[in-house]
Amino acid sequence: MWTRLLDRMLAHIVQVGTLRLTLPDGSIRRYGAGTPQVGLIVKNPDLPRRVVLNPSLAVGECYMEGGLEIEGDDLDGFFRLMIPNINATTAPWFQRPLNLTRRGARRFRQFAPVGKAQTNVARHYDLSSALYDLFLDDDRQYSCGYFERKGMSLEAAQQAKKHHIAAKLRIEPGMRVLDIGCGWGGMGLTLARDYGAEVVGVTLSKEQHTMAVERVRAAGLEGRVDVRLVDYRKLHERFDRIVSVGMFEHVGVPHYNEYFSFVNDALERDGLALIHTIGHVGPANEADPWITRYIFPGGYAPALNEMQKAIDRQQLVTCDIEALRLHYAYTLRAWYDRFMANEARARVLFDERFVRMWRWYLKSMEASFSVGSLLVYQVQLGKHLDAAPITRDYLYRGNASLAAAQQVGGPDQALHPAASSL
Numbered sequence: 336m337w338t339r340l341l342d343r344m345l346a347h348i349v350q351v352g353t354l355r356l357t358l359p360d361g362s363i364r365r366y367g368a369g370t371p372q373v374g375l376i377v378k379n380p381d382l383p384r385r386v387v388l389n390p391s392l393a394v395g396e397c398y399m400e401g402g403l404e405i406e407g408d409d410l411d412g413f414f415r416l417m418i419p420n421i422n423a424t425t426a427p428w429f430q431r432p433l434n435l436t437r438r439g440a441r442r443f444r445q446f447a448p449v450g451k452a453q454t455n456v457a458r459h460y461d462l463s464s465a466l467y468d469l470f471l472d473d474d475r476q477y478s479c480g481y482f483e484r485k486g487m488s489l490e491a492a493q494q495a496k497k498h499h500i501a502a503k504l505r506i507e508p509g510m511r512v513l514d515i516g517c518g519w520g521g522m523g524l525t526l527a528r529d530y531g532a533e534v535v536g537v538t539l540s541k542e543q544h545t546m547a548v549e550r551v552r553a554a555g556l557e558g559r560v561d562v563r564l565v566d567y568r569k570l571h572e573r574f575d576r577i578v579s580v581g582m583f584e585h586v587g588v589p590h591y592n593e594y595f596s597f598v599n600d601a602l603e604r605d606g607l608a609l610i611h612t613i614g615h616v617g618p619a620n621e622a623d624p625w626i627t628r629y630i631f632p633g634g635y636a637p638a639l640n641e642m643q644k645a646i647d648r649q650q651l652v653t654c655d656i657e658a659l660r661l662h663y664a665y666t667l668r669a670w671y672d673r674f675m676a677n678e679a680r681a682r683v684l685f686d687e688r689f690v691r692m693w694r695w696y697l698k699s700m701e702a703s704f705s706v707g708s709l710l711v712y713q714v715q716l717g718k719h720l721d722a723a724p725i726t727r728d729y730l731y732r733g734n735a736s737l738a739a740a741q742q743v744g745g746p747d748q749a750l751h752p753a754a755s756s757l
Contacts, residue, residue, distance in 0.1 A: 337383035344387060347427045352416045355406075373416045374406035395625035395699075399692045410694060414702030422708055464542055465684055467519075469677040470670040470697075475519035475546075478581035478611065479663035479711050489669040492662075497525045500578060502730050503609050503655065503715050505723065506530045510575040513537070513601060515567045516582025520547030520560070526578075527559040536562045537570065568597060575606050583612035583642075584634050588619075591637075591645035598716065599649040607654070607723060608716040613663070614639055616708040630696050636709060646716065654723040655715040663711055667701035 342364060345354060349367035355374040356364045377383075379402025385393035397403035405413050467475060472490045480492025481499045500522070506512065508531025514523045517536025520543075526532040538544050544564040551560045577598055586594050598608050613636040622635040639656070646653060674681065674697060681690050703709040717723055 337387055340387045341383040344390070344427050348420050348424055349416075350420055350423065352420070354416060367420075371412055371416050373409060373412045375413075376404040376406065378402050378404065389624060392624040392628065395629070395692075395695055398695055399629075399688050401691070410698040411702070414699055415706050418702050418707045463684060464546065466681070469681055470673040474521040476521055477518055479659060479666045480669075481659070482662055482665050489666065489673075492666065493521075497522055498529075499730070500580065500609055500611060500713070501526060501530055503713065503723075504576045504578060504607055505729070506532050506576060509533065511535070511573075512576040512578060513567075513570070513572075513574040515577065515579040516585070517543075517547060517562060518581070519543050520550045520562055522578060522580060523547070523560045523562065524550060524554055524556065527556050528554065532559070532576070534560045535570075535572070535574070536560065537565050537567050538562070539564070539566060568593070570597075570601065572601065573603050574601055575603050577602055577606070577608040578611075579609070580611040581613070583610055584636055585631070587633055588635060588637070588641060591641065592648055595645045595649045595651060599651055599718070602716075602718060604718055605722065606718065608651075610642075610712075610714045610716065612637070612642075612712055612714075613709060614642070614712045616710065626696070626699075629692055639712060642712070642714065646714070651716045652718065652720055652722060653714060654717050655713075655727070657713045659711040659713065661705060663709070664701050664704035667697055667704065671697040671701060 338358070345356065345364075345366045352367050352370060353372040354366045355372065356366070357374065357376045358364070359377055359380045379397055379400070382393065382397050382402060385397065394403065398405070467477070471477060472493050474490075474493060476493040476496065479496065480487075480489060481496035482492045483495050487495070504512070504526075506526060510532050512523075512526055512532045512534045514526075514534055514536040517523050517538050518540075520536060523534040523536040527534050536547060538547065541564065544562060547562040551557055551562060554560075583594070598610075602608055615636050615638055617638060619638050619641050627634055643653065671694070674693060678690060681693065700709075715723060
């Protein structure tokens with residue numbers, strides 16, 4: 336029965352390209368026609384049942400366990416075949432009740448009060464400091480870079496991302512900046528060193544906090560960068576600027592009103608906030624079950640209208656929205672190449688199953704940003720209509736933030752590839 340249902344499901348989904356499926360008994364089935372062509376070899380006889388009940392979770396798990404092989408280990412080809420086909424169709428009728436049940440539990444899964452939020456963060460960001468050495472840049476920027484031109488290195492793109500955000504924040508020396516979800520401290524260090532800001536960074540990751548504090552000390556910026564191991568909701572201070580990069584994905588839909596209420600309360604009257612987050616095209620949907628189980632517990636990339644509803648409830652002014660398309664695909668490709676160059680080290684740190692899991696994660700996300708429906712939104716917020724310039728010219732000509740950075744000085748500025756042309 337399960338094999339018949341799997342057969343119907345794949346025949347329903349695969350319309351463009353060809354999927355060749357080799358079952359444990361040696362029989363071969365084909366779905367779709369034309370290119371691209373991808374072959375799967377099923378080694379686990381229980382795979383049809385698991386895939387029918389929860390496709391994304393089961394396929395990812397079976398790959399991790401070795402119960403599913405991709406011919407030529409062509410992960411890139413597999414995701415580029417399947418993701419567009421899945422996005423172009425609806426679930427077969429026999430899966431719809433299961434999908435509705437999972438969708439109904441969405442808010443419960445994303446509910447993240449202070450204690451649960453810290454647990455969710457620890458499950459990913461406190462895995463091992465050595466893991467992130469394998470694929471991130473030296474500044475440990477764990478969000479998409481900003482690729483201003485073809486051929487940029489990962490390091491240059493990550494520096495460009497920080498300066499692009501700083502330009503939108505229009506930081507002047509002495510301004511107090513809150514960095515919500517500061518990670519390993521790279522953004523805070525840049526804003527303090529190159530723009531003269533006084534930064535408070537908050538994180539829930541113990542490993543990130545330890546390294547960020549050490550980086551601040553090594554840079555001699557203890558008086559200007561204060562990194563705290565605390566939930567942002569426990570802060571009761573006001574700031575000239577608020578920045579949050581790659582953290583909003585962990586907030587959870589039930590907390591969107593709470594989050595933007597905090598931004599509104601913590602931001603000075605003439606302040607600006609910049610929220611940089613993964614989002615998705617289309618209406619509200621459900622987070623990928625494999626990603627939330629194995630990579631980002633409680634994570635969800637919102638639709639733009641889900642964010643905007645919460646922003647509007649606080650009567651914050653949306654000064655600018657920029658959609659960064661494909662930037663994260665380029666970033667993930669660089670991360671994957673670096674991870675694969677250090678695959679043997681990853682296997683020593685963890686095991687074969689973890690290596691396969693991480694490869695699945697990076698490649699599935701790259702395809703989701705290149706041929707799927709994911710992108711990155713940068714949302715600039717203020718409290719009144721003239722909180723920011725009314726055109727984007729200031730980002731690309733006579734940039735006040737970069738001019739201020741050049742006056743303050745700092746080695747990071749020289750790395751910004753667009754600085755000389757602005």
